[in-house]
Amino acid sequence: MSTFEPSDIFAHWQPEWELPANGYGGVLWDLPLSSGAEDNPTSLPANVASKPVPEQGLVCFGMFINIPGRCHVQVPETAPKRLPVVLCGLDSFVGAVDSSIKGTVDPDSTYLTSALLEESSLELQITCTIVPDPVKFASNGKRLRVSGALPRCSLDIILYGPISLSDALCSFINECNDQLEDEQKLYLQDPVLCDRNVPYCNPQRLPPLDPTSVVLTFDIANLSQKPTEFEDLAPRPELLDLLDSQEDLPEAVQPPAILTSLARHQKQGLTFMLRREQGWAFDGSRPDIWEVVENEKTHHFVNRISNARQADEPPPFYGGIVADPMGLGKTLAMIALIASDAYNPMLDYSDNLSGVLGAESSGITLVIVPPALLGTWEEELRSHTAPQCISWRLYHGRSRPTDLTQLEGVTIVLTTYHTVSMEGKNPSSRQLSLLFSIKWRRMVLDEAHFIRNANSQMAQAICALDAVSRWAVTGTPIQNHINDLAALLKFLDVYPYSEKRVFDADISHHWKSGNDGEAVKRLKRLAGCILLRRSKGTVQLPVRHDQVCHVEFQPQERGLYNSLRTQAIARIDDSLLTVNHGVGAATSFISILQQIEAMRMVCNLGLLYPSRHEIPNTSSKSQDWRETSQRAFNLRLEMGPIHCFSCSFSFDGAPDPFNDAESLSPFYAQCLRCICSGCAQGKTQGSLKIPAGCGHNPPCPIAPVSTNPSGLEEPPLSLSLSTTQETAYMLTKVRALIGDLKRVPVGTKSVVFSTWRMTLDVVETALRQACIPAIRFDGKVPQRDRQSVINRFRDDPSLQVMLLTLSCGAVGLTLTVASRAYLMEPHWNPTIEDQALARIHRIGQTQEVTTVRFYVRDSFEENVVRNQQSKRDLANILLAPSGAAVGDLGHLQRLRALI
Numbered sequence: 001m002s003t004f005e006p007s008d009i010f011a012h013w014q015p016e017w018e019l020p021a022n023g024y025g026g027v028l029w030d031l032p033l034s035s036g037a038e039d040n041p042t043s044l045p046a047n048v049a050s051k052p053v054p055e056q057g058l059v060c061f062g063m064f065i066n067i068p069g070r071c072h073v074q075v076p077e078t079a080p081k082r083l084p085v086v087l088c089g090l091d092s093f094v095g096a097v098d099s100s101i102k103g104t105v106d107p108d109s110t111y112l113t114s115a116l117l118e119e120s121s122l123e124l125q126i127t128c129t130i131v132p133d134p135v136k137f138a139s140n141g142k143r144l145r146v147s148g149a150l151p152r153c154s155l156d157i158i159l160y161g162p163i164s165l166s167d168a169l170c171s172f173i174n175e176c177n178d179q180l181e182d183e184q185k186l187y188l189q190d191p192v193l194c195d196r197n198v199p200y201c202n203p204q205r206l207p208p209l210d211p212t213s214v215v216l217t218f219d220i221a222n223l224s225q226k227p228t229e230f231e232d233l234a235p236r237p238e239l240l241d242l243l244d245s246q247e248d249l250p251e252a253v254q255p256p257a258i259l260t261s262l263a264r265h266q267k268q269g270l271t272f273m274l275r276r277e278q279g280w281a282f283d284g285s286r287p288d289i290w291e292v293v294e295n296e297k298t299h300h301f302v303n304r305i306s307n308a309r310q311a312d313e314p315p316p317f318y319g320g321i322v323a324d325p326m327g328l329g330k331t332l333a334m335i336a337l338i339a340s341d342a343y344n345p346m347l348d349y350s351d352n353l354s355g356v357l358g359a360e361s362s363g364i365t366l367v368i369v370p371p372a373l374l375g376t377w378e379e380e381l382r383s384h385t386a387p388q389c390i391s392w393r394l395y396h397g398r399s400r401p402t403d404l405t406q407l408e409g410v411t412i413v414l415t416t417y418h419t420v421s422m423e424g425k426n427p428s429s430r431q432l433s434l435l436f437s438i439k440w441r442r443m444v445l446d447e448a449h450f451i452r453n454a455n456s457q458m459a460q461a462i463c464a465l466d467a468v469s470r471w472a473v474t475g476t477p478i479q480n481h482i483n484d485l486a487a488l489l490k491f492l493d494v495y496p497y498s499e500k501r502v503f504d505a506d507i508s509h510h511w512k513s514g515n516d517g518e519a520v521k522r523l524k525r526l527a528g529c530i531l532l533r534r535s536k537g538t539v540q541l542p543v544r545h546d547q548v549c550h551v552e553f554q555p556q557e558r559g560l561y562n563s564l565r566t567q568a569i570a571r572i573d574d575s576l577l578t579v580n581h582g583v584g585a586a587t588s589f590i591s592i593l594q595q596i597e598a599m600r601m602v603c604n605l606g607l608l609y610p611s612r613h614e615i616p617n618t619s620s621k622s623q624d625w626r627e628t629s630q631r632a633f634n635l636r637l638e639m640g641p642i643h644c645f646s647c648s649f650s651f652d653g654a655p656d657p658f659n660d661a662e663s664l665s666p667f668y669a670q671c672l673r674c675i676c677s678g679c680a681q682g683k684t685q686g687s688l689k690i691p692a693g694c695g696h697n698p699p700c701p702i703a704p705v706s707t708n709p710s711g712l713e714e715p716p717l718s719l720s721l722s723t724t725q726e727t728a729y730m731l732t733k734v735r736a737l738i739g740d741l742k743r744v745p746v747g748t749k750s751v752v753f754s755t756w757r758m759t760l761d762v763v764e765t766a767l768r769q770a771c772i773p774a775i776r777f778d779g780k781v782p783q784r785d786r787q788s789v790i791n792r793f794r795d796d797p798s799l800q801v802m803l804l805t806l807s808c809g810a811v812g813l814t815l816t817v818a819s820r821a822y823l824m825e826p827h828w829n830p831t832i833e834d835q836a837l838a839r840i841h842r843i844g845q846t847q848e849v850t851t852v853r854f855y856v857r858d859s860f861e862e863n864v865v866r867n868q869q870s871k872r873d874l875a876n877i878l879l880a881p882s883g884a885a886v887g888d889l890g891h892l893q894r895l896r897a898l899i
Contacts, residue, residue, distance in 0.1 A: 058123070058160045060217045061169055062188030062202040066771055067113075067155040068106040069093070071130065082193070083128045085155070090114040093126065093155070103128065103153060112186070115172065116157065121165060125158040125195055158191045163201060170203035187769050190220055230852070233546040255339035257389035258332075263843065265538045266333050269322065272532045273337045276320045277442075277469050278355040287528045289494070290314050303496070305526050306506045314495045318356050318469035319442070320530040321488055326475045326835055327842025328539055331380050334444055334473060338365050338412060339390055341441070359468040361441040362404075364413055368462065369446040371396075371416050375787030376814065377446070378414070395419065401434060417450055417458055424461030440467040445491065448472035453644075453676055454487040454500070463491050475838075476831065477531065482508055482523075494530060544841045544849040548865075549740070550857045551732045553606075560609065561602045561859065568595035590672065593635050596860060603856045604759045604825055606731030625670050625701035633668045633705040644676035645695060665704035669694035675702070713757045713779050713805045733854045734766045737822055740852065741772055741801065749793070750820040751802045753809055753836050759824050760803045767801060774801035778808055793817065806836050815839045819847040824854055826864045 084096040085103070090110045095101030105113050116122055130153050159169070177185045188204045194217035251267035252274060262270070275281075281288040282301070291302050293309075300309050322330050341357065369377060374396060381392055392412035393401065396419055401407055415435065423433035430436040443465055445451065451459040472488045486504075489497040496502045507526070510519035527533065553561060571592055602609045636642055644666070667675040673694040693699030730738065741750060754760050757778050767774045777789050793802045794817045802818065806827060809815075821840050827833050833853075841849045855861045 057162065058196065058198045059163050059166075059201040060191055060194060060196065060198050061159040061161065061166065062200075062204065063156055063158045063191040064112070064186060065154070065156045065189055067109050067157065069103050069109075069128070069153045069155055070106075070150040071101065071103040071128070071153050072150060073100060073102060083130075085126050085128045087113055087117060087124065087126065090117060093128065095128075096126075101128070105155070112176075116159070119161075119165075121161050123160040125160070127156050127193070128153050129156070158194060159188075160196055160198060163199075166201060166203045173204065189769075191217060192220075194218065194220075230547045230549050233548055233853075252340075255336055255343050257339040257342065257386050258336050258384055259386055260332065260384040262332070262336060263329065263539065265324075265534055266329055266336065269324070269333045269532055269534075270336050270340065273320070273322070273333070273471070274340060276530065277318050277337075277357075279316050279318055280314065287525075289497075289526070289529050304529075305497075305522050315493075317492070317494050318359075319471050319492055319494075320532065321448070321472045321474070321477055321492070323474060323477045323531055323533040324538075325534075325536045326838030327541070328534065328536065329843040330473050330475070331377065331446070332384055332843075334367075334446075334471065335380060335384060335390070337471075338442075339385065342389070342411075356441060356469045359441075361439045361468045362407075363441050364407060364410055364438065365442045365444060366413050366415065366435070366438075366440040366465070366467065367444045367446065368415055368417055368420055370450065371418065371783050372786060372808070372813075373446055374414055374416065374783075375790075379787065381412070395435065404434065404438065407438075417462070420465065421458040421461045424464055425457055430461075430464065436465060438466070440465065442469035442471060443467035444471045444473060446473045448474040448488060448491070449476050449484060451491055452484040452487045454483075454490050456676065459487060459491070463493075475835070477533075482511065492530070497526070539843060541841060541843070542845055542848045544851065546851050546853075548853045548855060549736055550855055551736045552857055553732055553859070557602065557606045557732060560607065561599060561856075564595065564598050564602060565860075568592065568599065571595055590632050590635065597635060599860045600825065603859050603861050604731075604733065604754070604756070605762060606733075608731060608762060626703040629668045629670075629703040630705050632672070633674075636672065637707075642674045645673040646675060665706060667702050668705045669696075669700045669702040671696055671700040673700075713755070713807055730766050730769075731762065732856065733824060734763055736854065737763065737824070738766055738770050738772070740822075741767075742770070744820060747797065748820060749800060749802075749818040750822065751804055751809070751815055751818045751840060752822045752824065753804050753806055753833075754824040755806050755827060757805060760805065763824065764803055767803075772800055773798050774803055775799050776803045778803075778805040781808075790815070804836075806832055809836045809839055813839045814842065814844065816842060816844040816846075819845075819849050821849070821851045822854065823852070826853065826855060826861055828864065 083098070083101055085093045085101065086096050087093050087105075090113045091105045091107065093103050093105065116124060130151050161169075173186045173188070180186070188202050190202070190205075191200070197216050197218045200215045200217050200220055249268040249271045251264060252270035254262050254267065275286060280290050282290060282292040284291050287304075289304060291304060292299055293302050298311075300311050301314060302309050322333065324330050324333075341363075367377060374394065378392070381390060390411045391409055392414055393399070393407065393410050395401065395413050395415040400419075407413065420435060422429075423435055424430050445462065451462055453459055470492045472491060474488075477488060478484050483500075486497075486500050486508075489503060490500065492498065497506070507519055507522050510516070510522065571588075598609070633642070669675070671694055673696075675694070694702060737752065744750070752760070752763055752774075754763070757780070760776065760778065764774060764776065775789060775793050777786065777793075781789060790813065793799050793815070802815070804813075818840050821837055823833060823836070837851050840851075853865075855865055
């Protein structure tokens with residue numbers, strides 16, 4: 001063994017050297033680390049095939065990959081893919097077998113080659129891979145051929161040396177990485193195609209190699225985990241298919257202002273909307289809530305839902321609900337309805353106008369959307385309408401007009417839920433608002449389920465707007481409770497079901513009394529009159545292949561997971577012996593759920609999860625509930641809807657249309673009771689706006705919580721990734737993801753979804769190490785930058801992957817440029833998964849789509865999936881219903897069974 005001291009290694013290295021602005025780590029080349037000798041057997045020394053006995057005195061430290069350079073000769077296409085070379089200076093190399101191969105190292109990487117060459121105890125095995133230059137085109141579309149250009153190449157360097165160099169080598173890499181950008185950092189990878197059979201001792205490797213056994217470089221391939229297994233999934237049924245009650249409608253004439261050819265189902269949808277804007281069909285010419293029955297002496301109006309009769313004509317009603325599944329083009333359908341106004345042949349005979357066009361109004365359509373969809377609507381209007389035929393203006397932020405004259409010639413005004421709520425929070429503010437001073441021709445709510453809490457300030461403000469016609473657009477008109485639909489009917493102002501007591505009496509009561517058949521019959525009849533819902537099979541989309549990828553824990557990962565599982569079972573067993581009701585039971589229940597979430601985090605983070613992380617004791621009296629309430633709220637929201645204990649309104653993890661505003665926040669108590677903002681109004685204490693209490697005596701600690709997407713993207717446990725993320729360790733799921741991305745054809749774009757930003761942080765690091773270019777979209781991306789992120793992913797051919805959180809990706813985005821989607825973990829609510837995947841598989845998609853869901857075999861994740869198959873959410877299993885005690889014996893026993 002060499003007597004070289006670790007402290008002497010790279011003695012020339014000075015941290016104050018100026019490191020390159022663009023190091024080798026940022027070059028976007030793809031060299032699979034899984035390459036085998038079959039790639040080019042002739043490029044390796046002959047001794048590889050004979051597998052000699054291990055050499056004495058040397059170890060392999062790993063391999064640096066993708067160091068950029070240029071070859072100084074044109075390499076024949078018949079030449080081997082990987083050429084052995086040697087460094088003949090800090091900035092040059094020559095072929096080890098073919099001396100005619102010469103080249104130079106990129107100047108920004110010579111700091112590394114210089115340091116390696118100056119350490120005489122290191123031995124280097126270097127291979128050169130030719131990288132084809134991207135094809136360039138002239139303005140006339142012809143391919144540009146550049147003569148004399150030197151081909152690009154990349155170098156992979158395997159390091160051998162005495163074991164005593166290990167610590168100093170690691171220090172050298174750390175000093176480099178302290179001064180390099182993330183995309184430039186150095187990582188020692190597992191080596192491939194080694195020409196020396198020596199012990200493998202990578203100082204950066206996590207998990208570390210088993211010190212009790214010597215792993216030789218020729219056996220490194222055996223270190224990989226068991227092969228991942230892909231399994232095809234059967235299509236899931238749509239729960240809202242029972243609302244699909246529309247007849248085969250005729251196709252309306254496409255408005256000339258719409259440039260995009262409308263699909264058959266969109267023209268049929270336009271027919272439905274135009275009919276609904278004519279008002280009640282008292283003559284029975286089409287399905288409607290009201291019909292007129294006449295006899296010789298009198299006539300009366302019959303409610304076809306309940307068979308109730310009345311003498312007075314029902315108030316006029318225009319509008320309805322467009323509830324087609326995600327991806328069927330609801331936005332374009334609404335634009336087509338608006339475009340139909342200007343081309344109605346009856347406009348030339350204004351005295352004969354009927355329905356919405358005949359009613360007095362401003363002639364302008366108000367469209368209300370979540371902030372994230374402002375850019376989407378503008379993009380749809382630009383893409384699908386003829387120039388100068390439909391004009392629109394934003395009413396948002398600094399773009400708000402202040403006078404009606406500023407809206408002259410405008411067809412559409414785009415605004416947000418938050419803007420309407422703020423300007424309509426009380427009667428005095430409405431008097432000062434332009435939004436509330438106009439009688440709109442029609443009002444369109446996109447993602448209308450945002451007003452499912454009819455008592456909230458936002459819903460009340462929106463209902464107070466004046467419009468002739470009202471449309472609710474949502475793929476999920478019923479998310480968690482039949483009351484969701486009742487809130488939409490209130491907004492529509494559809495008589496008599498705008499009154500919740502009538503809706504309850506005619507429909508909900510039958511459910512509660514056990515008469516399910518009558519309730520479903522009435523609901524279907526009501527939907528057939530005012531709701532448009534077609535199945536996804538209505539549109540001939542490209543085939544979608546759904547797969548699940550079962551991955552295996554590595555031994556160290558399995559050990560960490562099992563230890564947490566044992567702790568969770570022990571905590572449940574203790575609680576089963578001491579369970580009671582009230583705050584004690586609730587905090588015990590949350591503590592158990594935290595143990596479960598720790599298990600889920602290990603499935604996502606592997607050994608990056610801090611192994612010494614302590615699960616906080618939420619029952620501690622010294623703990624400030626205001627500091628821990630948000631994590632507790634996120635934890636329960638992850639597992640299923642949270643109900644307001646006062647009005648039963650459900651929070652379900654859907655994106656909140658608001659920014660964080662304390663006056664609009666729900667409140668969460670330490671007994672796990674939630675109070676929605678609607679019920680909290682008028683029950684405040686001082687300036688903090690804290691509700692009177694949770695109903696217990698004495699009241700439990702209570703604090704406001706946020707339902708903003710950026711808050712929901714944080715893991716429910718307070719974690720921070722350690723410096724182990726800077727190692728070459730790649731956790732099981734991410735290894736499977738990277739492997740699959742490397743197998744897809746060139747030019748394929750993919751979207752990677754995760755509930756948590758932290759998981760995407762890990763994936764992003766792995767993609768960077770694998771030189772797979774990606775772009776990020778999560779709750780921290782400013783609203784003004786979001787559309788540009790989408791445009792970059794769509795238009796830049798070098799961007800192969802988008803990393804997207806479920807809270808941002810489940811609503812409003814169109815990502816049909818991608819044809820593959822990956823879900824890094826199962827979500828408790830499979831509807832959220834379905835909404836995310838619909839961003840890709842929707843109208844406009846021209847390629848077959850593949851979706852991949854990652855699950856760790858023999859883990860809690862598999863139990864989540866099994867319950868997804870039998871129930872659409874786990875609230876009925878894990879969480880007590882509104883007002884009931886949490887943490888009783890039944891719930892704890894079910895939790896134990898799931899673990």
